[in-house]
Amino acid sequence: MADLQTFRQETRDWLEQNCPPSMRFPVTHSDDACWGGRNWTFKSEEQKQWMERMAARGWTAPDWPAEYGGGGLNKVETKILKEEMARINARSPLDSFGIWMIGPALLKFGSEELKQQHLPPIIRGEIRWCQGYSEPGAGSDLAGLQAKGEDKGDHFIANGQKVWTSYADKCDWMFCLLRTDFEAKKQMGISLVLFDMTTPGVTPKPIKLISGSSPFCETFLDDVRVEKDQVVGEINQGWTIAKYLLTHEREMIGGFGLTDAGSETLGQIAAKSLGVENGRISNQLLRADILKWEIDGAAFAMTAERVTDEVKSGHGVGATSAMLKYAGTELNKRRFELMMKVDGSDAMIWDGANSNGGWTPRTWLRTKGNSIEGGTSEVQLNIIAKNILGLG
């Protein structure tokens, strides 16, 4: 315990000295986030400093092994670091599908060579990754994917079309599912491969969403050369890793149901905007919906905490990622429906300085995708029914 107290104090002191003042505010706009990568333009000198200082300590990936440049922290220390960052409202120094998704998969399934090649640049924010999973004909039925990799000895030649590849036009490398055995049962002939987005034949095209932004692309693969040493795990055994990654993705997206510590609650925002009489928001029906949301939001946050604690203490399996994904994304959608009602006609402003570039309606529309991406709510309910409840 004394060691942990020392760690907390040292962490606090270090953050105090190294977290620049402008990085101590919650992210209120998608442009505030730092994604890194070859093509990244830092929004400010302080954003660059913050990412680089954290990366130098390995704290962009605090619980990864130090030998690959990670922080080497255990679970308790990682939690302390998060708490200390939250205490001063420190932003995430680096948002990264490398850290959230392919990195953990490499740590678990990757060869030593792949780990040494890919993990350090992820931690330093030098390489930005995207995910090539879905296809026009393979959405909820992901294992039905058709993009193929033909065996050419020491490499594959990949052809096909991926869709919903997040930020493919801005990313440096892709982790991608290809069908490499065309005879096998559909889950059995899939490989997880890695390639550089500058490889000839890779063409990402942004998709414009109802929110007006284009966070996703369709990515065309035309005779793309993929080296065999860039296969993660065994050839044709990629589905297991894909499922592992989907679990990670579910947890990440489910986390949208959590509101940032330190930021205003929906109730507080509504109280300011709608006015309070005798301690109560004067619009009684809206107040009822808001407090119901807040109760569910609190229950969800407690559940995320409980599941983490159960895993840590080895008590059972706890609730699964499918449940957190389902509950978290449905909550986030409800939250933004309420935000729209609280902001009234102001919420309908699409653009302009007064509306923070139409932040409210655009974010509201974006949340509609939360219960679709990474497996729809209906797919999550299928997973719960079949895997947990044993209903066939």
Added chain:
Amino acid sequence: MAMVINEEQQMLKESAQGFLAEFAPIGEVRKQRDAGSETGYADNLWPQMADMGWAAILVPEAYGGLEFGHVGMGQIVEQTGRTLTASPLFSSAILGVTAINHCASEAQKTELLGAIAGGEITTALAVDEKIHHAPTQIRTTATASGQCYLLNGSKRYVADGSTADKLIVAARTGGDAGDSQGISLFVVDPTAAGVDIQRTEMVDCRNYANINFNNVEVPKSALLGEEGSGFQALSATLDVGNAFLAAELLGIAQQTFDVTLQYLKERKQFGVLIGSFQALQHRAAHWWSEIELCKSVVLKALQALDAGDTKSPLLVSIAKAKLCEVSELATNEAIQMHGGIGMTDEYDIGFYIKRARPAAMLFGDYSYHGDRFALLSGY
């Protein structure tokens, strides 16, 4: 505090499961109802529970208790929700102990807590006077008169009110209805002159009473704590009570789910198990997810009470509100998914909906606790 139960609490949970399976399984509810029981439980049940130490769990060691905490007691109460076991556990070992422990004098604690912990006396808490919970809306008066107070007024739906050995009555020694100031708590002998107790027959076949007080003489020594400042202890007692009602409702939600899930795996229609229908699978999965949320809010509230957390009132209202909502979902879904057989008295599932509603209504339903949660949150 990590959100897991420790080994001792786990053992208590398992011992409660074993005891209730043997001495108070769900069939006992039917038996007591059909026999027209006054209390809702067998005569020898409470002595047995007291022997198990259950009456002493919240009592401090200094007064002969086990001081085992709210999370520990929560494990038992959750199990009594699964078996729908009525007993004085809630009224005496939870409400009585908490109220007395909060504001009584040393002499009163020594006299009363030890007797409750040993299962020798039972108590009932008389607060509400109308059909909805409103703890500041107390109109029953206690007027000082010589060495006594004179109690006048009426209380409604007092849980265990017609069987308790002692009534703990919230009455006004000052202020007006709506004020939290001016409320005092008294220990009243139910056999005293002027106490009129009418048992009511309720949907859950448990014991509730409407009680009239007509110039009842209560000695000054029966006042708990300071005159006029009983609301704090009352409020703390209601928080504890609501946390355990939430724990009981969690047991009900889980048991109805388990029984219904089993039914989905047995019942065949159209030549297949009805659990193979996606329409039912999704509803079952949603219901299961809601129960996961419920486990968290109940544990959080009980842990807060053990820690003396100042956020306890807020966390208790979250827990009670959420469990009011989900126990309603659970008992309704249980009947619907059972189909016709769920409507029959022959089948046990109907007992759960008939206990879930009064447990939700007691000491405030969703509308009460949702409103309280929002007020405590500043809106």
